[in-house]
Amino acid sequence: MTTTTEHPDARGTHSHVFLGRDHERNERRVWTVIALTAAMMVAEITAGSWFGSMALTADGWHMATHAGAMLISALAYLYARRQANNARFTFGTGKFGDLAGFASAVVLGVAAVMIAWESLLRFFAPVQIDFNQAIAVAMIGLVVNLVSAWLLKDDHHHGHDPGHSHGGHAHHGDHAHHGTHAHHGSHGGKDNNLRAAYLHVLADALTSVLAIVALLLGKWNGWTFLDPAMGIVGGIVIARWSWGLLRSAGAVLVDAVPQGDALAGKIRRAVETEEERITDLHVWQVGPGHHAAIVAIKSPSPQAPAFYRHKLAAIHELSHITVEIDAAELV
Numbered sequence: 001m002t003t004t005t006e007h008p009d010a011r012g013t014h015s016h017v018f019l020g021r022d023h024e025r026n027e028r029r030v031w032t033v034i035a036l037t038a039a040m041m042v043a044e045i046t047a048g049s050w051f052g053s054m055a056l057t058a059d060g061w062h063m064a065t066h067a068g069a070m071l072i073s074a075l076a077y078l079y080a081r082r083q084a085n086n087a088r089f090t091f092g093t094g095k096f097g098d099l100a101g102f103a104s105a106v107v108l109g110v111a112a113v114m115i116a117w118e119s120l121l122r123f124f125a126p127v128q129i130d131f132n133q134a135i136a137v138a139m140i141g142l143v144v145n146l147v148s149a150w151l152l153k154d155d156h157h158h159g160h161d162p163g164h165s166h167g168g169h170a171h172h173g174d175h176a177h178h179g180t181h182a183h184h185g186s187h188g189g190k191d192n193n194l195r196a197a198y199l200h201v202l203a204d205a206l207t208s209v210l211a212i213v214a215l216l217l218g219k220w221n222g223w224t225f226l227d228p229a230m231g232i233v234g235g236i237v238i239a240r241w242s243w244g245l246l247r248s249a250g251a252v253l254v255d256a257v258p259q260g261d262a263l264a265g266k267i268r269r270a271v272e273t274e275e276e277r278i279t280d281l282h283v284w285q286v287g288p289g290h291h292a293a294i295v296a297i298k299s300p301s302p303q304a305p306a307f308y309r310h311k312l313a314a315i316h317e318l319s320h321i322t323v324e325i326d327a328a329e330l331v
Contacts, residue, residue, distance in 0.1 A: 017084045018094035018319055020288030026194045027077035033148040033201065034074055037067040040144045044137070059137045063144075066204055069107050073197040076100030091320070094287020097193030101249035104196035108203060109242035112235045115207065119231025129227065131219040135212060142208035148201040154194055191288045192249040199245060203238045210234045255284040258291060263317055267293060270311045275300060279326070292320040302327045 020026070044060030080096035083089065210230035218224045257264060264283050272278055280296035297308065302325040312321055 016090070016092040016286075016320070018092040018287030018290035019080060019084055020094070020097070020191050020290075022191070023077065023081060023288075026191060027074065027081065029151045030070060030074045030077060030194070030197050033151050033197065034067050034070050036144065036148060036151075037063050037070070040140075041067060044140075059141055062204075063141075065111075066200060069104060069111075069200050070197045072100050072104050072107070073097075073193050076193050091286040091292060094290055095252060095285075097191055097288060098249045098252040098285075101192030101196040101245060102253060104193075104200065105242045105245035105249060108196070108199060108245065109239055111203070112238035112242055114235075115238065116232050116235030119228040119235065122228035122231070123225070126224060126228075129215070129218065129224065131215050135215045135219070138208045138211045138215065142205060142212065145201045145205035145208060149198060149205055152194060152198040152201060154191065154198065190248070192245065192252065195248070196245055199241050203234075203241065206237060207231075207234045252285045257283055258285045258317075263291060263293075263315070266315050267295060267312065267318075270315060271295065271297060271308060280324075286320065289317070290319040291317045292322075293318055294322045294324070296324045296326065298326045298328055300328065 041060050041063035044063060046060075076096045076099065080093040083093050086093070210233060211227070214223075214226040214230040217226050252258075264281055267281060267283065268278055276297055276299040278295055279298045280294070282294040284292055286292045293312075295308070295312075305323055305325070308323045308325070309321065312318060
């Protein structure tokens with residue numbers, strides 16, 4: 001026998017909106033950075049064509065790929081927001097950001113390999129460098145990327161929006177199972193989609209810094225080998241960032257236990273007593289700062305679902321809880 005306590009939204013339906021607290025703010029910032037990058041792209045390509053500068057033209061097209069990569073993040077924010085109440089998505093659209101973050105990490109990894117490979121080739125086939133022009137382009141790119149990185153930097157807000165409690169029905173009997181859903185407020189949470197966009201501009205800023213250092217030393221001391229060497233170093237660092245983002249976003253996509261065992265430990269400490277034990281526990285992330293949990297409890301004297309929901313109310317990371325109670329003696 002089961003009972004379910006659902007928490008309706010304003011329309012009387014069960015809501016599964018698990019977007020990050022700063023979803024719309026982050027979306028606006030990504031679009032702003034795309035606009036800034038696109039404007040810089042047009043300016044560089046136009047100036048490069050007008051003045052016959054291959055360095056400016058090449059960096060302009062590089063900006064185009066940069067804007068295209070961030071477009072993944074922007075469209076993910078847009079789609080997740082517009083489809084947030086679509087019943088087809090069982091646990092909402094909160095994971096779209098992680099999906100976009102994973103895709104962006106792949107793009108970032110490919111870019112890292114291409115940078116390192118191109119730099120390696122230049123060791124064996126050096127090209128003539130116009131140091132003054134190249135330094136000017138790198139400095140312009142660095143300024144644009146630093147402004148973009150500032151716009152995309154995650155402020156790590158961790159506020160809590162109080163949730164609402166609703167009563168439920170409980171049916172007592174031998175080996176009865178009582179299911180209950182509870183919705184709490186959310187932390188800001190780690191947004192892998194914003195992190196992906198941030199890493200894209202940070203990677204560009206890093207390559208600009210390394211390029212400026214290499215070009216200045218090459219101009220002053222004739223150390224032209226530093227240009228490809230710095231490219232290889234930059235490729236390695238970017239690849240490491242890509243791997244970290246792949247692991248973080250991938251873990252969410254495959255429903256890995258979040259925060260190690262910390263959240264599961266909080267749930268066990270809140271619920272378990274000498275007479276009540278958790279026999280099955282599943283915890284996963286459904287959006288930035290939002291986690292869901294299925295908790296199966298064995299108790300010789302089971303309480304109403306609201307009793308266990310109250311115990312878990314202090315764990316603000318939990319936004320959706322299903323409790324199943326087995327009225328049986330502990331072995």
